[in-house]
Amino acid sequence: NRAIITYTANAASVDFDYRIWNGTSLSSATTVTAPPTTGVINWIEMDQNPLSASNDVALIMLDANIDVYGMMWNGTTWGTMGTAAVWDATAATAGKKCIDVEHEQTSGKAMFMWGDSVATDQYYRTWNGTTLSAATLLDIAAEGGIAEWVQLAARASSNEIMVGVQDAGADLNHAAAAERAKQR
Numbered sequence: 001n002r003a004i005i006t007y008t009a010n011a012a013s014v015d016f017d018y019r020i021w022n023g024t025s026l027s028s029a030t031t032v033t034a035p036p037t038t039g040v041i042n043w044i045e046m047d048q049n050p051l052s053a054s055n056d057v058a059l060i061m062l063d064a065n066i067d068v069y070g071m072m073w074n075g076t077t078w079g080t081m082g083t084a085a086v087w088d089a090t091a092a093t094a095g096k097k098c099i100d101v102e103h104e105q106t107s108g109k110a111m112f113m114w115g116d117s118v119a120t121d122q123y124y125r126t127w128n129g130t131t132l133s134a135a136t137l138l139d140i141a142a143e144g145g146i147a148e149w150v151q152l153a154a155r156a157s158s159n160e161i162m163v164g165v166q167d168a169g170a171d172l173n174h175a176a177a178a179e180r181a182k183q184r
Contacts, residue, residue, distance in 0.1 A: 115147020
């Protein structure tokens, strides 16, 4: 029953800080220097694992160099999920939220997604608590430009996740159950 808050300490931060709220007090700031990204962090998105036995919180970040990277909080520390390299150095844009993370509601598997510099291309990775998948292409053929805004939404009581993408052409695109479409 704690909350974790992530943020950049200043406008030039290439690392992020976090603080823990325990319901009464806020911990002092701790800087996380593990991310391999080197640009100023522009976006951080997080999502809590919905399973009651889990303390996991998934995080995806995007920096000013259009680098994408993700980490996992296990209730005590931030981990790299076994990958200490930038996930993608050619994200769609550094200035808009072309990243998101969401958990499947019954399995607890995390899905990390980001728009790529190629119009119609989004990539995603999944984390099942043990293994981080390779980056997998999700192509939305009708997309009219690079992804500018990405939003994932989990369907209650299922392992379905929907993705919505607003592209540079101001079109709204979607792919229902992105994870299920690439079934295990």
